[in-house]
Structure formats: structure tokens, C-alpha cells
Amino acid sequence: MGENLALAGEIIPKWIPYKLYMSGIKKRAPKPMVLTYSVTNMCQSRCKTCNLWQIYKKNPKLKEQELKLDEIEKIFKSIRHLYFFNISGGEPFLRKDLPEIVGLACKYLTPGVIHTPTNGLMPKRIEENTRRILDIMIDSKSKAPFTIKPSFDGLYGEHDRIRGVPGNFRKVMDTIKRLQALQKEYSNLHVGLGTVISVFNYDKIPEIADFVQKLNVDTYINEIAEERYELLTVGKGITPDAKKYNKAIEYFSKKIKEDMRNKRRLARFMLAFRLVYYKLVVDILRTKTQVIPCYAGVSNFHMTPYGDIWPCCILGYTKIMGSLRKTGYDFWKVWHSDKAYEIRRSIRNKNCACPFANQAYNNILMDVPSMMKVIKNLIFN
Numbered sequence: 061m062g063e064n065l066a067l068a069g070e071i072i073p074k075w076i077p078y079k080l081y082m083s084g085i086k087k088r089a090p091k092p093m094v095l096t097y098s099v100t101n102m103c104q105s106r107c108k109t110c111n112l113w114q115i116y117k118k119n120p121k122l123k124e125q126e127l128k129l130d131e132i133e134k135i136f137k138s139i140r141h142l143y144f145f146n147i148s149g150g151e152p153f154l155r156k157d158l159p160e161i162v163g164l165a166c167k168y169l170t171p172g173v174i175h176t177p178t179n180g181l182m183p184k185r186i187e188e189n190t191r192r193i194l195d196i197m198i199d200s201k202s203k204a205p206f207t208i209k210p211s212f213d214g215l216y217g218e219h220d221r222i223r224g225v226p227g228n229f230r231k232v233m234d235t236i237k238r239l240q241a242l243q244k245e246y247s248n249l250h251v252g253l254g255t256v257i258s259v260f261n262y263d264k265i266p267e268i269a270d271f272v273q274k275l276n277v278d279t280y281i282n283e284i285a286e287e288r289y290e291l292l293t294v295g296k297g298i299t300p301d302a303k304k305y306n307k308a309i310e311y312f313s314k315k316i317k318e319d320m321r322n323k324r325r326l327a328r329f330m331l332a333f334r335l336v337y338y339k340l341v342v343d344i345l346r347t348k349t350q351v352i353p354c355y356a357g358v359s360n361f362h363m364t365p366y367g368d369i370w371p372c373c374i375l376g377y378t379k380i381m382g383s384l385r386k387t388g389y390d391f392w393k394v395w396h397s398d399k400a401y402e403i404r405r406s407i408r409n410k411n412c413a414c415p416f417a418n419q420a421y422n423n424i425l426m427d428v429p430s431m432m433k434v435i436k437n438l439i440f441n
């Protein structure tokens with residue numbers, strides 16, 4: 061328990077500049093803590109909860125406009141240190157230079173945590189490139205945990221149906237096996253699983269959770285399916301209502317509490333956060349407003365495959381803070397632009413509300429009552 065509280069003590073003081081900005085005392089937006097970078101919009105999945113794959117089907121030439129390594133280096137060099145580097149997609153492992161991207165992040169961003177999801181459809185490539193990533197991290201003397209989270213939305217054919225690819229479940233299981241074998245060589249590799257709870261599987265969560273528990277992964281988490289501009293899912297009706305979601309996560313949360321004491325330091329701390337997040341989602345779905353202040357575009361930001369900066373992927377194309385290509389890859393010209401401050405005011409005035417997980421963790425971190433709940437989870441579970 062002591063080491064988990066120590067981790068909380070390392071992170072909590074970092075929110076002071078953000079609190080001062082949100083209160084109006086500090087006029088200039090502080091340096092962000094978290095970068096979520098969608099390295100590509102390419103994806104082989106055809107998920108019922110995501111239509112991102114349609115982008116390149118409609119406009120194949122757009123793929124050629126994704127940032128190249130030399131551009132990424134300029135951007136990371138401009139940003140400098142961040143606490144959390146969150147990779148996103150598309151399917152990140154479809155970029156053959158993903159290890160080199162992580163290498164640039166280690167060199168310039170020096171993150172404390174690096175994370176990537178995957179659809180698990182390429183077990184061999186995922187294994188090989190994860191090994192390359194971990195070796196690059198060793199060479200760069202990075203001590204950051206590298207967390208990888210294959211998607212797991214159902215059992216057997218149900219997973220294949222939701223993800224839209226026959227044989228996906230079998231490949232995910234192969235991916236998990238390969239990654240867990242790598243853990244015997246690399247102590248900083250954390251392997252988890254993630255379920256998107258949607259109208260297609262909310263009633264199957266207990267059996268999914270029981271199955272996953274036997275796989276002995278470091279973390280098992282869920283996120284609610286959201287209607288995002290980024291994923292082309294606005295108006296698709298994929299999000300379960302508050303009652304259905306609450307029923308799904310009651311059993312899930314019980315399993316987490318039973319298993320928390322057996323987890324490693326980072327995994328335990330993340331799960332303590334998750335327990336608070338799950339209850340927050342129910343409140344947001346019920347009230348349809350920001351239950352706690354949102355720090356999107358303040359403590360964190362999203363970068364598209366083309367170098368555009370968003371406050372978050374939920375607002376996506378509707379709230380573009382600026383283009384890094386247009387500023388000569390100078391991040392700070394975008395971060396402190398008039399447009400960026402206009403978007404921050406809109407978010408602070410509660411003109412939007414969502415249960416987006418990556419954003420919610422930052423919001424929980426910045427909210428004292430919520431952090432007290434996280435610490436309570438660390439002490440009593």
C-alpha cells in the first residue's frame with residue numbers, strides 16, 4: 061500500500077499549475093502532461109463501435125499525408141518532456157516505424173509511462189515490434205513502463221462479430237500469449253486487456269470478466285462506447301444508457317477489488333483510478349453534464365496522424381486548435397494560439413460533456429474529492 065500512496069504523492073503535486081489556470085489565477089495555459097498521438101488512421105478491424113477505417117477507403121491518398129519520422133522528431137523536440145505518452149490509432153502496429161516513433165518519444169518527451177492499444181490481429185508483428193520498442197527503450201535508458209492493451213470485446217465468435225473480423229478472437233489470444241512470454245525478458249512490459257462496453261455486449265460483461273481473470277494479465281479495464289467525431293460514430297446509438305452501463309460495471313468493479321492486492325504498483329494504481337472512473341461515467345450518462353471540471357486542452361491534448369492538435373478526440377474535427385505543419389512544427393504557437401484559448405473557454409463553460417476515459421483520468425487527477433476516492437481504493441482494497 062505504501063508504494064502506491066507514494067506514487068500518488070509523485071503525481072498529485074503536478075496538478076497545481078492546471079488548477080491555477082482553471083481558477084483564472086494563471087492566465088497562460090500551462091505545459092500539458094499528456095499527449096495522445098494517433099499515429100495512423102489505418103485499421104484492419106471493422107468494429108461496430110468505430111468507423112475510422114472508412115477514412116482511407118473513401119480517400120486512399122490521405123494515408124500518404126500522415127506525419128513522417130522527421131516531422132515527428134521536430135514536433136517532439138518542440139514539445140519536450142511530458143508525463144504520459146499515449147499512442148492511439150487506427151491500429152498503431154500497422155505503422156512499421158512505430159518502434160522508431162517510441163524512440164523519438166523517449167529521446168525528446170522522456171515520458172514516465174508509454175501506452176498503446178492494439179486490435180491483436182497481427183500477433184507476430186506485434187511481438188516483434190514490441191521487442192524492438194523495449195530494446196529501444198533500454199538503449200535510450202528509459203525506465204518508463206510500456207503498457208500494451210489488446211482489445212477484448214467478447215468471447216470467441218462474439219468478439220469476432222463485434223470487431224468485424226473472423227478469427228480475431230483466436231489472434232488476440234495468440235497475441236496475449238506472445239506478449240506474456242516477452243514479460244519474462246522485460247520487466248517494464250505491462251500486458252492488459254480492454255473491453256469497450258457498448259449496446260452490443262453490456263449484458264455479457266460478467267462472463268467476459270470471469271474469462272479474462274483466468275488469463276492472468278496485469279490489468280483488465282473497460283471503456284464505454286462513445287459517439288465521437290474522430291471515429292465517425294456520432295448518431296450511431298452505440299452507447300448504453302446509465303442503467304445498463306451501471307449494471308455491467310457492478311460485477312466488473314467487484315472483480316477488480318478482489319484482484320487489486322495481487323497487482324504490481326502501476327497496475328494497482330491504475331485500477332484504483334478505474335474504480336472512480338466507472339462511477340463517474342454513470343453520473344455523466346445520467347446528468348449529461350460535466351460532473352467534475354474537464355481539463356481537455358489544458359492538462360492534455362490529442363495529435364492527429366497529420367499533425368493537427370485537438371483538445372480531445374471526442375470533439376475532434378469540430379474543435380481544431382491548430383496545425384503543426386502550418387507553424388513549422390512549433391507546438392507552442394498552436395498551444396498558445398487565440399483559437400486554442402477560445403476552445404478552452406468553451407470546454408470550461410461546460411458546452412460539452414462526455415465519459416471519455418483518457419480525459420476522465422486527467423480530470424480525476426485534478427479533482428481533490430475524486431483523488432481522495434482513489435487513495436481510499438488504494439488503502440481499503
